[in-house]
Amino acid sequence: MSATTATTATTATTSMASLTGTPGTPGTPALSRSGTAAFLDRLGGVAAGPPSVAALHRLHAAFLEHVPYETLDIQLGRRTGIDPLVSVDRIVRLRRGGYCFQLNGAFAVLLRSLGYRVTLHQGGVHRPPKGRPAIDGSHLTLTVDALPDDPGGRWLVDVGLGDGFYDPLPLRQGRFVQGGILQARFRFELAASEVRAGAWQLRHPDGSGFTGMDFDPAPASMADFERRHAYFSTSPDTHFRQLCTVVRRHAAGSDVLRALTLTRRARTTVRRTLERRPDWFAVLDEVFGLPLGDLSEAERDLLWRRVVSQHEAFLVRQSRRCSA
Template sequence: MDHDKPYEGLTPAARAAYLARIGVTDPGEPSAAALARLQQAHLRAVPFENLSIHLGEPVVLDPPALVAKLVDRRRGGFCYELNAAFAELLRSLGYRVSLLAGRVLDGERPGPPFDHLALRVDLDGPWLVDVGFGRFSLLPLRLDGRGPQSDPHGTFAVVPYGAHGESDVLMDGAPQYRLDPRPYALADFVPTCWWQSTSPDSHFTRSDTCSLPTGDGGRTTLSGTRLIRTASDGTRTERQLTGAGTLAAYREHFGIVLDRLPGRPAGEGPGRV
């Protein structure tokens, strides 16, 4: 990449590589149905993971670097990375995309501003698109919808909050995050992303995780060396892996090839954890 030239979005070759990464051969013209197919494909192909934090890799909120991580390195990421990269793909396909700031809700208590990055896509109306929140909706949600919205992953609602146009997003009645309606630039998320990546008070620095939904409505997660399978009915099974078994599980379940376990210094083998 020529860093002397301003970034102008994905090239046709980069767009084709990104679509291949998520297994989409024909994205179609921008529409609600096409957007839903793209979101589902992204969620099922690109894992939610925070491994860079535990591998000593910098988290760089720069569109070309994010796309290269997901596509060329076949990795995943957390909200800032996944949704920012997906926004680049959608824009290259002709979608009108805005970055929205969210505050993750712990009960009714909101986290800090810019705690979460989600997307607004304007088509026949405003849609909430989110491929970076872990267990969440499989399909886009109407931002202007005021009733229950059925989804394969649960029942969602977007509920107005306060006098400044904010909205609370609920999943099966439980609050997930509070959205600021104003569009932001990716650079606005850098300070909170840095805090999430470095602070001992951030839950992202406390443990490593890697997770993907399964085709039958369940989920597969690696948390440390624990392989967790959650069925669509909520049944959960866990298996403790060895260090080498954990590296094999990253390859088998997530397509991620690592030379060491997250949290281990470079040059140190996987061990027998």
């Protein structure tokens, strides 16, 4: 471990002490009052209020608007953990994002700290073009139930899908449309999964990063995702390593950065290539809210070299397809 990494880890551990409060349920981390306030401030100062359907929608939207899906540390070969409190510190103090294990893990801590009943579930995401349904622990998703104004209902909650749903979905079979004339239109469908009896399948025909997700209704724990996280963080064969991806879902649609290509999907879709290093880092800061103050100059150089290389490889593939 480098001196810089050791210092960061020590600071993170110290910060956790101010975030941790009395667990809401045995074995479940929770935040202190000040830790909860700091998290809500990170989400734009969203008003939490007591648990309700409307408050859950507000919190879900605020998280997506302010905390991006991002895999920058995987690109850099940085080993990060998925302990929920470490993920909270990453999001609140370092002003970073993460991927499903980190984002949904941290969001579960916030919701539980606010009095919500949250359950973790093992899932699997189908990625285009040939992704197949699976429940293999490659995705962490959440459900919330027992809301005072919807005591018999259950809601699918997921802030770790990238360009997924903006508002929580009621966990019942059916089709749902989010967006409209002035925003990007996202269609979703919840149905019974064919992978496992009693499991659910989320279908997302308009998704660019994923087209569906199956999940098991049985409760899971963060330990169930450690093996997959270790693989995703280190293997050169995963899409997390092969393509740098940053996504921010917002009310109008989504912003997606893949290598050097920035795509803004709203009422219309606009793409541009960020060919200059200052422009690329400025977009991370100004569009995705990632100032990256925790990265050294050497790490920024390495990150820039990797995304340039990925973009050049994309151009080669595109040229071969055109000439075929």
